[in-house]
Amino acid sequence: MTAQTAMQKTVPKAKSEALRLLAEVGIEDDIVVKIHKTTASALGQYRGASQFRSGTTFWISPDVPAVLVREGIAASMLEDVIVDTILHEYGHVLWEFLRIRSHLNPKAERLWEDVRALSTGSEDDDEEGFAENFGLAVSGREQSPVHLAFARRFGELLKEDR
Ligand SMILES: [Zn+2]
Numbered sequence: 741m742t743a744q745t746a747m748q749k750t751v752p753k754a755k756s757e758a759l760r761l762l763a764e765v766g767i768e769d770d771i772v773v774k775i776h777k778t779t780a781s782a783l784g785q786y787r788g789a790s791q792f793r794s795g796t797t798f799w800i801s802p803d804v805p806a807v808l809v810r811e812g813i814a815a816s817m818l819e820d821v822i823v824d825t826i827l828h829e830y831g832h833v834l835w836e837f838l839r840i841r842s843h844l845n846p847k848a849e850r851l852w853e854d855v856r857a858l859s860t861g862s863e864d865d866d867e868e869g870f871a872e873n874f875g876l877a878v879s880g881r882e883q884s885p886v887h888l889a890f891a892r893r894f895g896e897l898l899k900e901d902r
Contacts, residue, residue: 744802755771761876765891766896771798773797777801783822785829798826
């Protein structure tokens, strides 16, 4: 199977699995996942502000299979790696939603304050750290009740907003 075929077969499965995991933590959302070149050769990328426009959209790099080869990771891990990438990027969706909606919605403001209370440094580092911890918590790779609680509260906000 070529890398391209593997990606075409695997990305829709990874999308379904990511949505299932998000639903398990209380987030019922719809997302668009496209195979598309990312900037800065990231595995995946959230299309900033798409959740407020055409629909929450992620790009997954067509180079993911090549990255697995380079890193010595088994090809059978492709779906898991893409699921983890989507869940990490979804952490950025949550962050962006709260950053923008906190000015408009008191519930979002309270959640944003609690998320920001984990702050350790610069806003960029905090966002990246949050996305990483959120993704690991939702996938179940790490136990983080605090991130799962954030997910549930975000899921409730979404029900009112989307
Ligand atoms: Zn990130």
